[in-house]
Amino acid sequence: MRDLTGLTIAQLQTGLRAREFSAREVAGEYGAAVEAARGLNAYLVETPELALAAADAADAALASGTAGPLAGVPLGIKDLFAVEGVPTTAGSRILEGFRPPYESTVTARLRADGAGVLGKLNMDEFAMGSSNETSAYGPVLSPWRSRGSNEALTPGGSSGGSAAAVAANIAAGATGTDTGGSIRQPAAFVGIVGVKPTYGRCSRWGVVAFASSLDQAGPMARDVRDAAILLQSMAGFDPKDSTSLDAPMPDLEAALTGDLRGLRIGIPKEYRVDAMPPAIDALWTRGAEMARDAGAQVVEVSLPHTKYALPAYYIIAPAEASSNLARYDGVRFGQRVQPFGGTLADMYEATRAAGFGREVKRRIMIGTYVLSAGYYDAYYLQAQKVRALIARDFERAWEQCDLLLTPTAPSAAFALGDKSADPIAMYLNDVFTVPSSLAGLPAISVPGGVDQAGLPLGLQVIGRPLDEAGVLNAGFALERAAGFGAKADRWW
Amino acid sequence: MSVDAPTVRKIARLARLRLDEGEVEPLAGELTHIMGWIEQLGEVDVTGVEPMTAVMPIALRWREDAVTDGEQADKVLANAPDARHGFFAVPKVIE
Numbered sequence A: 001m002r003d004l005t006g007l008t009i010a011q012l013q014t015g016l017r018a019r020e021f022s023a024r025e026v027a028g029e030y031g032a033a034v035e036a037a038r039g040l041n042a043y044l045v046e047t048p049e050l051a052l053a054a055a056d057a058a059d060a061a062l063a064s065g066t067a068g069p070l071a072g073v074p075l076g077i078k079d080l081f082a083v084e085g086v087p088t089t090a091g092s093r094i095l096e097g098f099r100p101p102y103e104s105t106v107t108a109r110l111r112a113d114g115a116g117v118l119g120k121l122n123m124d125e126f127a128m129g130s131s132n133e134t135s136a137y138g139p140v141l142s143p144w145r146s147r148g149s150n151e152a153l154t155p156g157g158s159s160g161g162s163a164a165a166v167a168a169n170i171a172a173g174a175t176g177t178d179t180g181g182s183i184r185q186p187a188a189f190v191g192i193v194g195v196k197p198t199y200g201r202c203s204r205w206g207v208v209a210f211a212s213s214l215d216q217a218g219p220m221a222r223d224v225r226d227a228a229i230l231l232q233s234m235a236g237f238d239p240k241d242s243t244s245l246d247a248p249m250p251d252l253e254a255a256l257t258g259d260l261r262g263l264r265i266g267i268p269k270e271y272r273v274d275a276m277p278p279a280i281d282a283l284w285t286r287g288a289e290m291a292r293d294a295g296a297q298v299v300e301v302s303l304p305h306t307k308y309a310l311p312a313y314y315i316i317a318p319a320e321a322s323s324n325l326a327r328y329d330g331v332r333f334g335q336r337v338q339p340f341g342g343t344l345a346d347m348y349e350a351t352r353a354a355g356f357g358r359e360v361k362r363r364i365m366i367g368t369y370v371l372s373a374g375y376y377d378a379y380y381l382q383a384q385k386v387r388a389l390i391a392r393d394f395e396r397a398w399e400q401c402d403l404l405l406t407p408t409a410p411s412a413a414f415a416l417g418d419k420s421a422d423p424i425a426m427y428l429n430d431v432f433t434v435p436s437s438l439a440g441l442p443a444i445s446v447p448g449g450v451d452q453a454g455l456p457l458g459l460q461v462i463g464r465p466l467d468e469a470g471v472l473n474a475g476f477a478l479e480r481a482a483g484f485g486a487k488a489d490r491w492w
Numbered sequence B: 001m002s003v004d005a006p007t008v009r010k011i012a013r014l015a016r017l018r019l020d021e022g023e024v025e026p027l028a029g030e031l032t033h034i035m036g037w038i039e040q041l042g043e044v045d046v047t048g049v050e051p052m053t054a055v056m057p058i059a060l061r062w063r064e065d066a067v068t069d070g071e072q073a074d075k076v077l078a079n080a081p082d083a084r085h086g087f088f089a090v091p092k093v094i095e
Helices: A009-017 A023-036 A048-064 A105-112 A160-167 A184-190 A224-234 A278-293 A306-327 A344-355 A358-371 A376-397 A423-430 A434-438 A468-482 B005-014 B021-043 B073-077
Strands: A043-046 A074-078 A116-121 A173-178 A193-196 A216-221 A264-268 A297-301 A403-407 A443-450 A456-463
Touching: A009 A023, A009 A048, A009 A224, A023 A043, A023 A048, A023 A074, A023 A116, A043 A160, A048 A074, A048 A116, A074 A160, A105 A116, A105 A173, A105 A224, A116 A160, A160 A173, A160 A184, A160 A216, A173 A184, A173 A193, A173 A224, A184 A193, A184 A443, A184 A456, A193 A224, A193 A468, A216 A224, A224 A443, A224 A468, A264 A278, A278 A297, A278 A403, A278 A443, A278 A456, A278 A468, A306 A358, A306 A376, A306 A423, A306 A434, A306 B021, A358 A376, A358 B005, A358 B021, A376 A434, A376 B021, A403 A468, A423 B021, A443 A468, A456 A468, B005 B021
Parallel strands: A074 A116, A074 A173, A264 A297, A264 A403
Antiparallel strands: A043 A116, A173 A216, A193 A216, A193 A443, A403 A456, A443 A456
8 A cells, every 4th residue: 555644745736636545545644643653752732633624625625626735735733833722832831721712824824725734743842942852741752863873862943843743754744933943953853844934924823922023934844845835825914913024925836946047056154163063064065066066156155243143042032032921921821820828929920930941931031131121232232233233244145146055953963962951052053044033034954965874964045035936946956966865764 | 241149039030930949049050151152242343233123124014993803702711720700810919
C-alpha cells in the first residue's frame, strides 16, 4: 500500500483530484501516524475528529468540483494559534484549560481552503526559546539523531513541535510563528522548509502574542512548493489586525522557476562569525555556488550593525513580552492561584509565579527592567534606535543585491540540555535570523545538506519587503541544486 | 551593570511576580549576566537616529464608528476561573 503520509501537499492535491485515494484515507493514515509517534511529544492535543470531519467535507467537495486548494490536506497547528473549541496553551501552564471561543484568522483561512486540523503542536512556552525545552509540557524530541548515537536532540524552537511533526510525516505541513527565528531555526534543524513572511503578511489575530512588533506566522513544510501553497492560503489582509498589510500576494507557486538569472545574491560578510563550524561554512560556500549555477551573480555586502541585533532583540522582545503577558492575571482565563485570605495583588503574584516557567519569568523581568523609570532611555529607546540602524543596513544592501544568502543557524541541532544552563548561549542560536526579524523582512530556510554527523543544515535566503515570491524562488533553486531529500530513520 | 537583590525584588513587584527568597539571588546573577551582555548596545552611535516603532510604513486605518461585535457575555466568561452573575469574580478589593 502507498504510504499517504509520505506525500507532499502538492502530491496529495494531485492524487486527491485524480481519485487515487480519498481525503478520509489520508486523514485516517495521519491519525494513526500521530498516535504512533507520541514518543516525540510533538502534539499537545490530538484532534483526529476535526481532521476526519474536514476530510469528509473535502471528499464531498472534490466529488462536486467545489474543493478548495487544501481540501483533504491534514495540518498540524502550533499551539499559539486559537482553534475554536480546542485547548490552546502556548506551551504554558498559565493557559491550562483555556478553550478559545474564536478562531485565528490564519487557521480560519487554511480551514476555509479545505485543510484539516490534526492537533495542536508543542512549542517553547509563549514561543520563548530555541530548543523547545521551555515548554511546560516537556520538550519535543527531534526525529533526527546523530549517526551512531541514541542521544535525544532538540528539533529547535520555538516551533519545535511543528518542525518535528513535518519531518516525521505526522503532519502534511504545519503552521509556525517566528519572532526572532522560531520558524527558520527549527526548520533547519530537522531538514524541512520554513518561511517567515514580511511582517504583516499573515494576520496576528487569534495568535497568542509574544512580541507584537516582531511576531509573524508562516508555513513549515516538506519542500518549497508546499511552503508556497500553504503561505498562499495563510497570508492576506485582515482588518482585525491593525498591522496587517493590505498588499496583493502574487501567485507563489507560479513564481517557482528556479531561474535566478539577472539576480544579485548578497553574502553579508559580518555573518562570518567566530567559531563557525567548518560544515556550516562549507554549506554556505556551496550555497553561493548553487546560486551562481542557477544564474545569479554573487556579491559580498556589508551589514555593519549585525553584531548589535541580538542585544537589541533581547531588549525589544522582552519589553513587548512583559507588556503582552500582563494579561495573564488569573481573572479572565487560564489558571488562578488564590492564597488563603490574600488580596487581589496576592492573587496576581501567586498566579503568575505558579503559571509561568523560568525563561518566561526571566524575560518578563528583563522587559520590566528595561521599561522601568530611569532605564527606559538607556535601554529601550537605544534598542529601538539600533533597530532603525539595522533596518537601514538592509536598505543599503538592497542597492547592491536583490536577495541575501546566509546559513540559518550557527550549528546543527544540539542535544537536549546542552545549552539550557546559559541563557546567552541559547540566545546566540538566533544570530543569523534575528536581524531580518528586526527589519521585518521575508526569509526562508531550506535544507542544504548534512554535517559530519549526518544532521541537517539549513540555508537562509532573505529578501526585500513583500518579496516572498523572490525568496521562495531562490529557495526553490537551492533546494533543487542541493537535492537534500534525506529523512530521519524511524526509531520512535 | 550589576542587578542587585533589592532591584530584583522591585522589578518582580512591578511585574506582579511573587519570588521566593531563594529565587532572588540566582535571578540577580542571571540578570546581571544578561544585562552585561546587552550593555554593548551603548557603544553604538545613534546621533540623529529616530527610534523604530514599526517595521512596515503603514498608517492606522479608520473605520466606521459602528458596533461590529458584542452580546457574547457567556462566551467571554466561559474561560474565567471564577465568574458569577455575568461578572468576573475576584477577591475583595475594598474594605
